[in-house]
Amino acid sequence: MKKTILILIAAALLASCDNWLAEKPESFIGPDQIEDSESGVDVWVSGVYANYLDDMFRWAWFPFVLELDCDYISGPEWFLGTMGAGNFQAAEMVPGMWKSCYNLIVDANLAERQIAKMQNVPDDYKNNAIGELEFHRAFAYFLLVRAFGPVPYIAKDVLDGGTYSNPRDSVAVVYDHIIELLEDAAGKMHKSNDPRRSPGHVNAASAAGLLAKVYATMASAAMPEGTPVTVRTGNGVSAVYQTEEFGQTVYKYSPLMTNIFYKEKVAGYEQMDPAALYSKASEWAKKVIDGDYGTVELSAYDDLWKAGNRDASEFLFNVQSLSGEMVFRTQCHVYYSGVFSSATSLKVTNGQWLGNTYNWYRLFDDGDYRITKGVRHLWQQAFQADYNGYYYYPESDKGKYAGLSDGNTYQYTHNSYTLAFTMKYDDVTDRTAENSDSAYPFLRYADVILIYAEAENELGHSDEAMYYLNEVRKRSNAVQMATAPGKDAMRSAIIEERAKELACESDRRWDLLRWGIYVDAMNAVTLDDSGVNKKRDSKHLLFPIPQEELNSNTMINENNPGWN
16 A cells, blocks of 8 residues: 555557457556557556456465455465464465555556546547456455455545545445446446457456445345354364274264354444345346346356356456466466376375365265366375375265275375365466466356345345356256245355355355354364364454554554454
8 A cells, every 4th residue: 555556567468458468568667658549548457457466366465365264264284374273463465465455456546547538549448448447446445345344445546646644434435435436337348248348357247246246245244133144064173082993093074063143243334224235236236147237147067167268258357367477377276276297197296285174065965066076086195106195085985995906095184185175276278387377266157146146035035036046056066946945044045055156266254254153153163174273253353454554554543453
């Protein structure tokens, strides 16, 4: 926030608008050097998009700051020891999130001002670009307000009369700005199927979809205290002493418990009207579903996570990266999928640290593609190669490998080596490279459908909610819901479906928070499959304001509750 980016990374879109990563940015140019033309517009817009890679993802602030702190994600304790264990002030990605979101906002403010005054660019070209910039500003504020609560709203860059020291605006005021930005963006940007739309860019459907999610977030957070939500969860692994097994300690998964949690107050949302907000969430989600902002559809499951499908209409906001690039990278394939010794090998040479717990895996029907095809079932860690060892998942697959006489040793361990590792980030150009071209989906059409189902359920339209919940389930070969249950049961089913469908996409923590069940859900786990501490209290509901900001911003004089 304290540093205004006045020099933008250029050339990513200079020649064509095929993709904002079509050409690798190589040079730095000043604002006065950018010409008044469509190419000049592209340079400004490209510089804003570049923030996601050469800032947020490059230094591993994202997705860790959004993903590590939730009930179903696990990994080695050394990897989750700060952010994943609730030690937010020791996690460098928390101040990194604050800084990178405000860098994105300030860059977008500057770019919008420069584009708006251009004289030699058609209005529709300028409007689309400004709509994209408004989307990114709104998205950054949406990240910030959910993570930090009241945050400063910066309307102008410092060259246009802005200031470095700004007070924190209330949660309600920040959301008013977000809504205004997204409504304007939806009206300015090209529709999803407009031939003028550039692949890799957000479009009008992106803004409408995000607006539906914003309204649903506000609505759920404003729901009355005591609203029940059922969550299937429990502790990870427990040690049971078995004398009949020669005094050895045998590790077993704890039972999957059905817990009814009751919503606690979510600070900042108390005066909001949940019914009115859910009506707006339903309205905007249905506009996306009905194609008001262009044709959008669910991809077939077998195509969904293929590299060639990244520009499919389902991906309303998908941050893509370049293969072999040290700067414009996400490294998500390293964290989630792992680096392999060859294009077809099962041998992991680095990474594959983040996975889902067995509690998450147990939520699925046996034939659900999201676990039969979407989770890795057999792999080899580098240290196993000496004895032809392999890990398998889940533990119940033991019978498939018992007694095989192929010279291999098949193993299962109750620790971070055997988690439900997602396959969402597997399909990259080079599986042997740490800097490959994985993409990160911040907003998918499946998310919008589930938002619509949630809103319709809370508005009393259970059959409509069931129909759209089943649309997501059908794609994954999951068992269809035959009869709509009561509102409370349907609410819990939709929240659980979000946990299954959107796993490893930075959604789970924020769903727990907006429903006011975060502390209860985390404390129901305590220690997860890898022994990572999940115990939380009220201070963990918000991230701490970075100390650097407190030191330099004269308009902020205290931190969030519980943080000093």
